[in-house]
Amino acid sequence: xxxxxxxxxxxxxxxxxxxxxxxxxxxxxxxxxxxxxxxxxxxxxxxxxxxxxxxxxxxxxxxxxxxxxxxxxxxxxxxxxxxxxxxxxxxxxxxxxxxxxxxxxxxxxxxxxxxxxxxxxxxxxxxxxxxxxxxxxxxxxxxxxxxxxxxxxxxxxxxxxxxxxxxxxxxxxxxxxxxxxxxxxxxxxxxxxxxxxxxxxxxxxxxxxxxxxxxxxxxxxxxxxxxxxxxxxxxxxxxxxxxxxxxxxxxxxxxxxxxxxxxxxxxxxxxxxxxxxxxxxxxxxxxxxxxxxxxxxxxxxxxxxxxxxxxxxxxxxxxxxxxxxxxxxxxxxxxxxxxxxxxxxxxxxxxxxxxxxxxxxxxxxxxxxxxxxxxxxxxxxxxxxxxxxxxxxxxxxxxxxxxxxxxxxxxxxxxxxxxxxxxxxxxxxxxxxxxxxxxxxxxxxxxxxxxxxxxxxxxxxxxxxxxxxxxxxxxxxxxxxxxxxxxxxxxxxxxxxxxxxxxxxxxxxxxxxxxxxxxxxxxxxxxxxxxxxxxxxxxxxxxxxxxxxxxxxxxxxxxxxxxxxxxxxxxxxxxxxxxxxxxxxxxxxxxxxxxxxxxxxxxxxxxxxxxxxxxxxxxxxxxxxxxxxxxxxxxxxxxxxxxxxxxxxxxxxxxxxxxxxxxxxxxxxxxxxxxxxxxxxxxxxxxxxxxxxxxxxxxxxxxxxxxxxxxxxxxxxxxxxxxxxxxxxxxxxxxxxxxxxxxxxxxxxxxxxxxxxxxxxxxxxxxxxxxxxxxxxxxxxxxxxxxxxxxxxxxxxxxxxxxxxxxxxxxxxxxxxxxxxxxxxxxxxxxxxxxxxxxxxxxxxxxxxxxxxxxxxxxxxxxxxxxxxxxxxxxxxxxxxxxxxxxxxxxxxxxxxxxxxxxxxxxxxxxxxxxxxxxxxxxxxxxxxxxxxxxxxxxxxxxxxxxxxxxxxxxxxxxxxxxxxxxxx
Numbered sequence: 001x002x003x004x005x006x007x008x009x010x011x012x013x014x015x016x017x018x019x020x021x022x023x024x025x026x027x028x029x030x031x032x033x034x035x036x037x038x039x040x041x042x043x044x045x046x047x048x049x050x051x052x053x054x055x056x057x058x059x060x061x062x063x064x065x066x067x068x069x070x071x072x073x074x075x076x077x078x079x080x081x082x083x084x085x086x087x088x089x090x091x092x093x094x095x096x097x098x099x100x101x102x103x104x105x106x107x108x109x110x111x112x113x114x115x116x117x118x119x120x121x122x123x124x125x126x127x128x129x130x131x132x133x134x135x136x137x138x139x140x141x142x143x144x145x146x147x148x149x150x151x152x153x154x155x156x157x158x159x160x161x162x163x164x165x166x167x168x169x170x171x172x173x174x175x176x177x178x179x180x181x182x183x184x185x186x187x188x189x190x191x192x193x194x195x196x197x198x199x200x201x202x203x204x205x206x207x208x209x210x211x212x213x214x215x216x217x218x219x220x221x222x223x224x225x226x227x228x229x230x231x232x233x234x235x236x237x238x239x240x241x242x243x244x245x246x247x248x249x250x251x252x253x254x255x256x257x258x259x260x261x262x263x264x265x266x267x268x269x270x271x272x273x274x275x276x277x278x279x280x281x282x283x284x285x286x287x288x289x290x291x292x293x294x295x296x297x298x299x300x301x302x303x304x305x306x307x308x309x310x311x312x313x314x315x316x317x318x319x320x321x322x323x324x325x326x327x328x329x330x331x332x333x334x335x336x337x338x339x340x341x342x343x344x345x346x347x348x349x350x351x352x353x354x355x356x357x358x359x360x361x362x363x364x365x366x367x368x369x370x371x372x373x374x375x376x377x378x379x380x381x382x383x384x385x386x387x388x389x390x391x392x393x394x395x396x397x398x399x400x401x402x403x404x405x406x407x408x409x410x411x412x413x414x415x416x417x418x419x420x421x422x423x424x425x426x427x428x429x430x431x432x433x434x435x436x437x438x439x440x441x442x443x444x445x446x447x448x449x450x451x452x453x454x455x456x457x458x459x460x461x462x463x464x465x466x467x468x469x470x471x472x473x474x475x476x477x478x479x480x481x482x483x484x485x486x487x488x489x490x491x492x493x494x495x496x497x498x499x500x501x502x503x504x505x506x507x508x509x510x511x512x513x514x515x516x517x518x519x520x521x522x523x524x525x526x527x528x529x530x531x532x533x534x535x536x537x538x539x540x541x542x543x544x545x546x547x548x549x550x551x552x553x554x555x556x557x558x559x560x561x562x563x564x565x566x567x568x569x570x571x572x573x574x575x576x577x578x579x580x581x582x583x584x585x586x587x588x589x590x591x592x593x594x595x596x597x598x599x600x601x602x603x604x605x606x607x608x609x610x611x612x613x614x615x616x617x618x619x620x621x622x623x624x625x626x627x628x629x630x631x632x633x634x635x636x637x638x639x640x641x642x643x644x645x646x647x648x649x650x651x652x653x654x655x656x657x658x659x660x661x662x663x664x665x666x667x668x669x670x671x672x673x674x675x676x677x678x679x680x681x682x683x684x685x686x687x688x689x690x691x692x693x694x695x696x697x698x699x700x701x702x703x704x705x706x707x708x709x710x711x712x713x714x715x716x717x718x719x720x721x722x723x724x725x726x727x728x729x730x731x732x733x734x735x736x737x738x739x740x741x742x743x744x745x746x747x748x749x750x751x752x753x754x755x756x757x758x759x760x761x762x763x764x765x766x767x768x769x770x771x772x773x774x775x776x777x778x779x780x781x782x783x784x785x786x787x788x789x790x791x792x793x794x795x796x797x798x799x800x801x802x803x804x805x806x807x808x809x810x811x812x813x814x815x816x817x818x819x820x821x822x823x824x825x826x827x828x829x830x831x832x833x834x835x836x837x838x839x840x841x842x843x844x845x846x847x848x849x850x851x852x853x854x855x856x857x858x859x860x861x862x863x864x865x866x867x868x869x870x871x872x873x874x875x876x877x878x879x880x881x882x883x884x885x886x887x888x889x890x891x892x893x894x895x896x897x898x899x900x901x902x903x904x905x906x907x908x909x910x911x912x913x914x915x916x917x918x919x920x921x922x923x924x925x926x927x928x929x930x931x932x933x934x935x936x937x938x939x940x941x942x943x944x945x946x947x948x949x950x951x952x953x954x955x956x957x958x959x960x961x962x963x964x965x966x967x968x969x
Contacts, residue, residue, distance in 0.1 A: 074329045074336035079347035081108045086116045086138050089145055098145055099153065107347050113139065318353045326357035331364065334373050342382040355389045362390060362431035370434050371461045375503055378438035379557060387442065390435035391425035430456050437465065442558040446473040461503035468504060471511055472559065475566045481577055484570055485525050488518035506555040510547060510563045517543040517570065535815035537574055544571040589851040590863075593812040597840030600888065602643040606812040606840065609804035610645050613795055617649065621657055625729050628765050628791070634772040636797035637943065638892035639837035642772040645797065646733045649770075658730040660687040664739035673750040676740065678704035680732060681714050684721075693724045707750050718764050725766040737773035754787045774892070798943055799834030799955070808836070809843055817863060818850060824867040833956040837889055841882065842870070849873060879961050890962045896942045900927055900935035905944065908954055909963035915951040 081101075087094040101108040113122055117138045124132035124139075133140045158170075326344070330337030341354045358377065365373060378387050389397065400421040409417075425436035437452035449469045456462040471487075478484045502508060517540040524536035544567045551564045597603045613634070620629050634642045643663075650659045660683035667679060681699040688695035695717065703713035721730075734740070743749040761767055800808065809825040820843070832838040846865050854861045883890065897905055903925040907916065916924075922932040936952070939945040943955050954960060 074333040074340070076336060077340045077343040079343045080111050080115075081105070083112070087112070087141060087145060089141050089148075095145060095149060098142075099149055102146075102149075105347075109142075111347075112142070319350060322350050323353035323357045323360075326354060327360050330357060330361035334361075334369075335376055337361070338376055341386065342380070345382040345386060351383075351385075352394065355386060355394050358386065358390050359431075362435070363429070365431065367430055368460050370430050371456060371459055371465065371503060374431070374434035374438055375461075375556070377435065378442065384439070384442055387435055387439045388425065391427075391432040391439060392423055392436075393426070396421040397423045425452070427452055427455050430459060434459075437469075438558070441469065441562070444562060446476065446562075449473075461501075464503055464508075468507055468511065468559065472562050472566070475511075475514060476562070476569075479569065479573065481521060481525065481573065484518050484573065485522040486518075488515055488522050504556050504559065507559045507563070510551055510555045510559075513543055513547050514563065514566065514570075517547075517567075521574065537577065538815070541571055541574050544568075544574070589854050590817045590847060592844060592847045592851070593816055594840045594844035594847060597837065598844035598885075600639060600837065602647040603641075603840070604647065604651070606808060607644055607648055608808040608836075609800050610641065610648070610797070613645055613797070614648065614652075616795070618654075621654060621729060625656070625725075625727055626765050628761065629729075629768050630791040630793040631761070631768075632770040633792055633794045634770065634797055635774065635794060637835075637889070637896075638774060639835075639889040640797050640799075641836050642797050643735050644836075646735055646770070646772055649731070649733070656728045658687040658691050658728060660684045660730060660732045662732070662734050664734065664736040667739070667743075670743065671748050673707040673748075673753050674704040674710035676743075676749060676753060677707070677710035677714050677756075681710075681717055684717060684730060684732065687730060688721055688724075691728075693721065696720045707753065711756055714760070718760060718767065722764060722766075725764075729766050729768055731768040731770060733770045733772065735772045737771040739773075741773075758787060774896075800836055800839070801834065802829055805829040805832070805834045805836075805839055808839055812843070818847065819864045820846075821864060821866050824865060824870055827867050827870055831956075831958050833954075835889075835956050838886065838956065838958060841886055845873060845878075845882070846870060876965070879965055883962050883965055886962075890959065893942065893944055893959075896938075897944055898935065898938055900925075900931050901939045901942075901944065903927065904932070904935050904939060905954075905959070906963060908960050914957060914960070915948070915953045917951045921952060 083097075087098060101112075118132075118136040121128070121132035121136040121139060124136075133143055322344070326337065326341060329340055338358075341358060344350050344354050362370070362373065374387075374390075377390065381387055400423050425432065425439055427433040427436055433452045433455035437449050437456070440446070440449040440452055446469055450466065450473065453462060453466040453469055457466050474487055478487045520536045520540035520543065524533040524540070547567045548564055548571070551560045551567065555563055593606055597606050617632070634645060636642055646661065650661060653659055660680070662679050662683045667676060670676060670679075678699050678701065681704070685695045685698055699713065699717070704710040740749060744751050757769060761769060806822070806825040806829060809828055810820045810822070824846075828839055828842055832842065846869060849869070850861075850865055894902060894905070904921050904927075907921050907924040908914070918932070918936065922929060925932065927935065936945070936947075940947060944959075945952050946955050
């Protein structure tokens with residue numbers, strides 16, 4: 001395959017590496033495979049093939065420095081094995097593949113488990129190891145194949161050596177296999193308990209094979225030396241699975257030395273010294289892979305590698321031109337280059353050239369690109385030491401580690417030497433300070449993080465990072481309710497990053513959620529009512545819970561872990577405080593949420609249902625604003641909820657909808673039409689000003705002294721608003737409109753004002769009209785159709801459905817502290833027929849009676865209201881007081897029944913049955929059949945009675961009690 005070269009010719013393409021995919025970070029400190037599954041169709045190989053792929057776009061708000069946009073010349077590496085299926089115990093080639101992995105590509109075992117194992121058991125260690133082997137066939141087969149390799153490979157190798165002329169003692173082979181299996185399996189299991197199945201297989205197979213071969217080839221002291229060398233080398237390579245120079249060298253030499261010393265003690269000091277020397281030399285040679293390093297420098301090796309062959313995955317000695325190739329990639333496309341660096345770290349031991357390449361690229365990077373580049377480097381590193389050593393000195397860190405292991409040096413002298421090799425991140429350049437900031441952020445050292453980002457504060461996004469860290473530090477320190485409430489004031493600092501460029505939009509959004517939770521806590525502290533405080537705490541806990549669940553998905557790492565930790569801490573503090581507030585709630589009577597509805601005023605908190613009306617308006621308003629809408633006429637009985645619907649529209653309107661509210665009750669004393677139009681003009685003027693428009697001067701009373709003057713003044717107001725209403729609608733609502741009809745009938749309002757409104761609606765398509773009134777509006781519908789050219793749309797506001805009524809009774813508000821049992825709700829619905837005002841009135845009385853009981857009995861009063869409580873309340877004395885309060889509703893519907901309808905209603909005032917036949921009612925009222933039929937139609941039309949299969953019944957059964965006690969009979 002022809003090699004892809006970067007465009008920057010200063011850094012020649014010397015190392016052919018393959019393409020691949022990127023994987024997101026798995027969490028704090030995890031070393032996750034950057035490409036868990038290979039692209040379809042690729043075969044297994046060492047380096048694979050190059051594949052040029054487009055670079056992903058940098059996160060929103062980042063500059064070009066965060067990565068290339070669109071197609072890029074940098075190939076994406078895919079150094080993971082290309083195996084597309086799990087290993088099969090019956091496939092001999094899979095045993096060879098596993099043996100190759102153990103000795104030459106131990107990182108493949110980690111990739112294999114992460115790719116194919118059951119997600120629930122991929123990280124099983126300790127006590128979870130046996131369940132993983134029992135439940136996960138992938139890991140069970142892996143362990144089984146490792147054991148078989150340990151048993152079979154030593155005899156096969158010994159037989160091969162014998163055919164080559166090497167003398168083999170087969171008794172020694174058997175003993176060596178037994179000893180090697182025992183030692184290898186035991187050590188493998190021990191490591192597996194700590195590191196998982198893959199790690200255990202790597203160490204177990206390496207140790208077992210080494211011990212078996214060594215034991216068969218030689219015996220006695222020589223056998224001890226051979227086993228020490230072989231076991232040390234094998235285990236050193238296998239222990240190098242996580243990567244890193246120090247781990248591999250220490251694993252190869254130290255383990256070999258330990259085993260050699262053990263055999264030396266058993267067979268003599270002189271031989272022990274020989275073992276130590278042999279193991280140290282052999283371990284260093286084999287683990288560092290000097291032969292492979294020499295071969296890698298041959299030109300033929302590069303041609304071979306381009307064809308998909310394998311160089312090696314283990315040697316930590318820098319291969320030729322790795323650093324230069326990585327530098328070229330990083331400078332051409334930072335995002336793709338960082339991805340390739342992570343691939344190198346995940347599947348090779350080329351840590352030193354990778355770190356040096358990143359440092360060189362950062363040194364040459366323009367300052368305005370440094371912070372986005374450092375953020376990309378810290379987004380999903382395979383090894384966080386990559387970020388650390390982009391600021392700290394790797395060379396000094398290696399010297400420091402070597403000195404710390406020289407335990408024979410006197411302590412004061414060793415401490416003096418260690419001071420000469422500081423390992424802390426450096427802040428002497430913007431690039432190092434930026435990387436140090438993200439490293440400290442990962443380590444949760446927020447004081448040091450703030451110092452690091454203070455150095456780059458003047459750079460693009462530097463102030464944002466400093467404010468984020470300052471906010472996180474303050475949030476971590478807020479461990480009390482007053483401290484959390486005070487933190488809410490920090491929400492203002494994130495305002496500039498909501499719309500402008502932002503390096504960490506997910507983090508700032510999460511911090512705003514923290515501020516929202518803190519604001520709820522501040523509300524709870526300031527509230528007097530325990531119920532309001534409890535509700536605010538509940539909302540805060542809900543916000544924090546959602547943040548805990550979603551922070552890892554929406555927030556950038558490494559801040560995600562910090563924000564999750566803050567949310568968990570705050571939630572624990574709130575849970576304790578919420579318990580105290582809950583205790584306080586139990587010591588007080590219940591706040592009655594039904595007071596608003598029981599008073600007859602439009603309801604806000606306990607508004608339920610009416611979805612049909614609201615959905616219709618939402619559909620209308622969602623259309624283009626230049627399409628005229630029909631005049632909406634809301635009609636229904638008194639206290640049925642028409643005014644509540646208009647209030648709901650005002651509160652839940654979309655941003656582009658302006659509501660100009662008027663109530664004809666305010667015009668009781670009006671005596672000419674100019675006053676009516678002035679009221680309309682004042683409502684329009686107020687709505688426009690509230691929306692930030694310029695409606696001009698307020699309506700002047702002198703300009704509305706007559707109908708003619710008023711139309712001219714209102715026209716000027718509408719024309720002044722006309723150019724400002726692009727994309728908006730203004731809805732003029734007129735409540736209690738039947739009072740205007742009465743004024744027209746009394747000759748005080750000119751009936752032509754409706755035609756004037758029709759003309760205004762035609763001239764200004766953004767102007768809409770909603771009329772709300774009693775049932776008689778429907779009877780006048782033909783008149784309105786004529787006035788508005790058939791565009792009047794009637795909407796009947798009637799009883800609540802059964803589900804809506806039960807919801808209102810049992811959960812009037814989210815913080816309602818009483819359990820209104822379902823049988824009680826069903827009975828209230830039956831008595832009221834779903835009439836919302838009557839439901840609110842009965843529930844209000846029930847809650848007030850429970851509060852009286854609570855004051856007598858105290859906190860042990862059951863917080864439950866039952867149907868028995870309702871029946872005990874419904875006495876004649878109660879009804880007399882109840883109907884005095886509810887007379888406005890009952891007298892209104894009584895008038896709508898008409899004389900003949902009233903006679904039929906009076907027939908229900910007697911005793912049961914509650915269901916009567918038509919013939920029975922006509923006989924009881926003395927009406928002739930024709931008059932009786934007309935009366936029935938009026939009653940049904942006005943929702944006063946219902947006709948069922950059993951007969952005629954009252955729509956509101958409570959009306960029977962009113963008829964018995966009211967003076968209208």
